[in-house]
Amino acid sequence: MRREAEMERRGLRGKLIVSAGVIVLFFLPVLFKSSDYVFHTLNMIAYYTIAVTGLNILLGYTGQISIGHAALFAIGAYTSALLALKFGFSAFLLIPLSGLAAAVVGFFMGAACLRLKEIYLAMGTIGLGGAVEGVIINWDTLTGGSMGLLGIPYLRVGSFVFNTQYRQYFLVYPIMIFLLLVARGIISSRFGRAMMAIREDAIAAASYGIDTTGYKLLAFTLSAFYGGIAGSLFAHSTGILFPDHFSMEVSILLLMMVVIGGRGTISGSIMGAALMTAGFEFLRGLKEFQMVIYGILLVFFILFMPQGIMGSLLMRKDRILLWLGWERK
Amino acid sequence: MIGNIILSGIPIGCIYAFVALGFSLIYSSVRLLHLAQGDLIMIGAYTGLLITSFYHIPTVPLLLSALFIVAILASLIERFIYRPIMYSHPSNRIICTLAVGIILRNIITASGSNRPENLPEWVLSGEPLVLGTRLIAPAYYWTIVISAVVMIFLTLFLMRTKVGLAIRATAFNRRLSDLMGINTSFMLTFSFFIGGALAGIGGILAGKVLFLNPGMGFGIGIKGFVGAVIGGWGSLPGAVLGGLVLGLIENWVAGFISSGYKDAITFVILVFFLIFRPQGFLGQKDEARS
Amino acid sequence: MVGMGKKIAMSIKQPILLELKGLSKNFEGLKALDKVDLTLKKGVIKALIGPNGAGKTTLFNVVTGLIKPSAGQVIFLGMDITGKKPFQISKLGIARTFQNIRLFNNLTVLENVMIGAHNSTKANFLAALFRLPSLKEEERKIKEKACEILDFVGLSHCLYLRAGSLPYGQQRLLEMARALAAKPQLLLLDEPTAGMNLTETAELTRIIKRVRDLGVTIFLVEHRMKVVMGISDEVAVLDYGVKITEGTPEEIRNDERVIRAYLGEKRSYKEKELAGS
Numbered sequence: 001m002r003r004e005a006e007m008e009r010r011g012l013r014g015k016l017i018v019s020a021g022v023i024v025l026f027f028l029p030v031l032f033k034s035s036d037y038v039f040h041t042l043n044m045i046a047y048y049t050i051a052v053t054g055l056n057i058l059l060g061y062t063g064q065i066s067i068g069h070a071a072l073f074a075i076g077a078y079t080s081a082l083l084a085l086k087f088g089f090s091a092f093l094l095i096p097l098s099g100l101a102a103a104v105v106g107f108f109m110g111a112a113c114l115r116l117k118e119i120y121l122a123m124g125t126i127g128l129g130g131a132v133e134g135v136i137i138n139w140d141t142l143t144g145g146s147m148g149l150l151g152i153p154y155l156r157v158g159s160f161v162f163n164t165q166y167r168q169y170f171l172v173y174p175i176m177i178f179l180l181l182v183a184r185g186i187i188s189s190r191f192g193r194a195m196m197a198i199r200e201d202a203i204a205a206a207s208y209g210i211d212t213t214g215y216k217l218l219a220f221t222l223s224a225f226y227g228g229i230a231g232s233l234f235a236h237s238t239g240i241l242f243p244d245h246f247s248m249e250v251s252i253l254l255l256m257m258v259v260i261g262g263r264g265t266i267s268g269s270i271m272g273a274a275l276m277t278a279g280f281e282f283l284r285g286l287k288e289f290q291m292v293i294y295g296i297l298l299v300f301f302i303l304f305m306p307q308g309i310m311g312s313l314l315m316r317k318d319r320i321l322l323w324l325g326w327e328r329k
Numbered sequence: 330m331i332g333n334i335i336l337s338g339i340p341i342g343c344i345y346a347f348v349a350l351g352f353s354l355i356y357s358s359v360r361l362l363h364l365a366q367g368d369l370i371m372i373g374a375y376t377g378l379l380i381t382s383f384y385h386i387p388t389v390p391l392l393l394s395a396l397f398i399v400a401i402l403a404s405l406i407e408r409f410i411y412r413p414i415m416y417s418h419p420s421n422r423i424i425c426t427l428a429v430g431i432i433l434r435n436i437i438t439a440s441g442s443n444r445p446e447n448l449p450e451w452v453l454s455g456e457p458l459v460l461g462t463r464l465i466a467p468a469y470y471w472t473i474v475i476s477a478v479v480m481i482f483l484t485l486f487l488m489r490t491k492v493g494l495a496i497r498a499t500a501f502n503r504r505l506s507d508l509m510g511i512n513t514s515f516m517l518t519f520s521f522f523i524g525g526a527l528a529g530i531g532g533i534l535a536g537k538v539l540f541l542n543p544g545m546g547f548g549i550g551i552k553g554f555v556g557a558v559i560g561g562w563g564s565l566p567g568a569v570l571g572g573l574v575l576g577l578i579e580n581w582v583a584g585f586i587s588s589g590y591k592d593a594i595t596f597v598i599l600v601f602f603l604i605f606r607p608q609g610f611l612g613q614k615d616e617a618r619s
Numbered sequence: 620m621v622g623m624g625k626k627i628a629m630s631i632k633q634p635i636l637l638e639l640k641g642l643s644k645n646f647e648g649l650k651a652l653d654k655v656d657l658t659l660k661k662g663v664i665k666a667l668i669g670p671n672g673a674g675k676t677t678l679f680n681v682v683t684g685l686i687k688p689s690a691g692q693v694i695f696l697g698m699d700i701t702g703k704k705p706f707q708i709s710k711l712g713i714a715r716t717f718q719n720i721r722l723f724n725n726l727t728v729l730e731n732v733m734i735g736a737h738n739s740t741k742a743n744f745l746a747a748l749f750r751l752p753s754l755k756e757e758e759r760k761i762k763e764k765a766c767e768i769l770d771f772v773g774l775s776h777c778l779y780l781r782a783g784s785l786p787y788g789q790q791r792l793l794e795m796a797r798a799l800a801a802k803p804q805l806l807l808l809d810e811p812t813a814g815m816n817l818t819e820t821a822e823l824t825r826i827i828k829r830v831r832d833l834g835v836t837i838f839l840v841e842h843r844m845k846v847v848m849g850i851s852d853e854v855a856v857l858d859y860g861v862k863i864t865e866g867t868p869e870e871i872r873n874d875e876r877v878i879r880a881y882l883g884e885k886r887s888y889k890e891k892e893l894a895g896s
């Protein structure tokens with residue numbers, strides 16, 4: 001009885017924090033209206049967060065490895081850009097369609113590989129990454145090839161055009177938050193549990209009624225969908241697309257964000273995306289050393305903190321809360 | 330035309346076979362998809378570059394030096410990076426190999442630019458071989474010869490020696506081998522030693538046959554493991570076969586279709602095999618789900 | 620004696636739950652199972668014993684669909700389930716525990732049991748996406764049921780602990796709890812008391828009996844003769860993949876062939892254990 005009251009109080013407290021967060025996210029930025037750079041960074045974080053959340057569902061929760069995720073990001077980006085250039089669709093159409101395009105590719109990819117052993121998925125996704133990059137570069141009549149796809153229009157809803165980073169912020173962040181909530185919904189349901197069961201022990205999972213291939217396919221398709229949406233938002237923000245944006249390196253960076261931020265946690269995706277984006281900005285001067293540092297960081301995390309930053313924090317949640325004086329033992 | 334394709338396809342196929350062998354060997358021993366294998370080849374090539382920029386040493390010592398340097402590097406990587414996570418979730422381990430690859434690649438990139446694109450003239454030198462109306466470059470025929478020698482040596486080693494048997498036993502069942510008195514810890518590292526050795530030699534060969542650049546490892550790596558897949562994942566003869574076949578097909582595409590799509594065809598082949606024959610030519614059928 | 624008669628009478632009346640017909644499994648020349656015939660009646664506790672390597676776990680794996688047999692059939696509730704996938708078989712009402720404990724280590728005790736009840740969940744995907752009330756209701760019910768089961772096995776004190784951090788004996792109890800959450804008609808227990816001390820074993824034995832009283836049919840692989848003799852209604856003996864005999868615990872205990880199978884030709888403490896328990 002008392003426990004329930006306490007949980008209700010905690011629930012209320014949680015809701016207050018969330019409301020405060022929403023207020024901060026939406027009204028504080030008005031103060032910084034003039035700083036386009038800040039919003040550009042914030043938006044970048046959002047795109048990566050969306051893509052990383054998708055990848056997290058696949059890797060962190062279901063334990064499946066996908067090494068060519070940038071390919072799905074690319075499919076979303078180019079689909080959105082080309083549809084916008086040819087048909088001038090509104091954002092309402094472009095964004096879901098790009099997500100869908102990526103999801104379809106993800107679905108077929110998954111259907112081909114997931115019935116095989118795990119390493120085949122790794123190989124298959126590398127193949128996908130390379131193939132998509134190859135198509136982008138070689139089919140230059142469609143994609144602009146190495147010269148890039150130029151002049152991508154801004155997203156618009158009706159006659160309102162999101163032509164500044166500031167304006168895009170108010171489109172991108174609600175979408176991001178919505179997608180995060182959806183992800184959380186999946187995770188804390190039987191679907192999420194089934195996925196985690198597959199990660200922990202696929203044989204036991206199958207023995208308890210979980211169609212492992214089916215759920216892996218679900219996870220893969222979802223992660224592709226998220227990647228596609230992220231790609232679409234990215235394309236209309238930067239206005240130009242180069243094959244470079246979708247190389248294997250980018251795929252690996254996405255994996256890094258999952259691992260460092262915290263696999264198997266939603267907040268980890270945000271943390272990973274934020275840290276890496278900040279890292280890009282600050283370490284830009286170091287150029288190639290940047291990647292060496294990232295590589296070393298990744299090895300470090302896998303060896304010593306495979307749960308990632310948020311993962312480790314959440315594991316020690318009770319001790320931290322105790323330390324903060326918010327919980328009683 | 331066919332003749333040309335075969336003549337230039339086989340040496341490249343041999344290099345792919347080296348990578349494929351490395352992959353298969355390491356996977357058989359440690360159940361790890363070692364995505365940094367191609368980058369080890371790149372290190373082999375750059376090691377050769379480094380050595381030859383200081384010393385004018387003949388080919389065989391160069392090969393041996395590269396062999397040992399890369400082999401030791403691989404052993405160290407195994408011992409200190411891969412071993413601690415040996416029982417982690419497979420996805421973790423694979424990501425770790427990716428990370429190692431990134432580090433290797435970018436250290437080389439970051440440490441200098443404007444380097445020669447090939448190993449010097451005297452490496453793998455000789456008279457061009459005349460075959461009917463064709464001239465085969467020395468680098469090409471040496472590649473074939475050296476590859477053949479290495480393959481034979483490796484086969485003999487694994488099949489006929491005690492150590493080879495120990496490696497195969499450890500790969501089959503580590504705990505059981507432990508109980509039999511085999512130092513399995515050493516065997517695991519030794520498997521990487523051999524994988525590194527293969528990469529070292531392959532690197533020198535690649536340094537003559539292909540163009541040197543820090544990113545070459547990844548590309549070769551992918552080709553190598555596609556070779557291992559189509560030949561039969563986990564099967565050593567399959568790896569060699571797959572590598573050679575891939576080299577030939579690639580060259581054929583470059584000759585008849587276009588060289589731009591040369592890389593894309595690799596992925597098409599991969600997807601084709603994954604869908605229709607995941608076990609490759611020589612692999613076991615039950616490489617599918619279990 | 621009267622109790623015996625009643626038991627026999629009851630078992631004759633009960634329907635057949637599981638039937639294995641001529642089940643064989645070859646692994647590259649090794650005959651793991653050789654034309655095994657077995658029947659399980661509803662409500663019975665049947666033990667499968669035999670020396671190490673006799674094929675007991677292989678038998679379980681074939682029944683639950685993890686391995687395809689080379690020949691023969693598995694018939695459950697009159698349905699031929701041979702070769703069906705594990706997740707399909709589980710939905711028909713068979714649950715199992717594993718010899719080597721396969722828990723979802725990084726998940727909590729409660730989550731492990733909730734996953735056990737996966738077959739009872741029906742919430743559809745959209746409900747999950749938007750956290751509709753129907754989903755929340757189902758979650759609440761599953762959580763409640765899981766808590767009940769954990770209470771039943773005695774693990775209520777560690778609901779939110781990581782499953783992998785539990786001591787060995789409690790991990791086995793957790794495996795049992797997870798299996799119970801699947802509301803099985805047939806429960807396969809693969810060496811449930813392996814590695815447990817005497818107290819834990821007694822506790823688990825008690826729980827198994829209570830589970831049977833709830834109407835679950837139990838098929839267990841067990842090495843400890845005391846446990847086998849104490850709770851089984853019937854015992855089947857496997858050796859080198861062949862079922863050498865079957866019968867009541869008393870019959871088996873004194874069967875020459877069984878003793879020889881375990882011991883070879885020499886007598887040893889095992890035989891004394893068989894004779895004495």
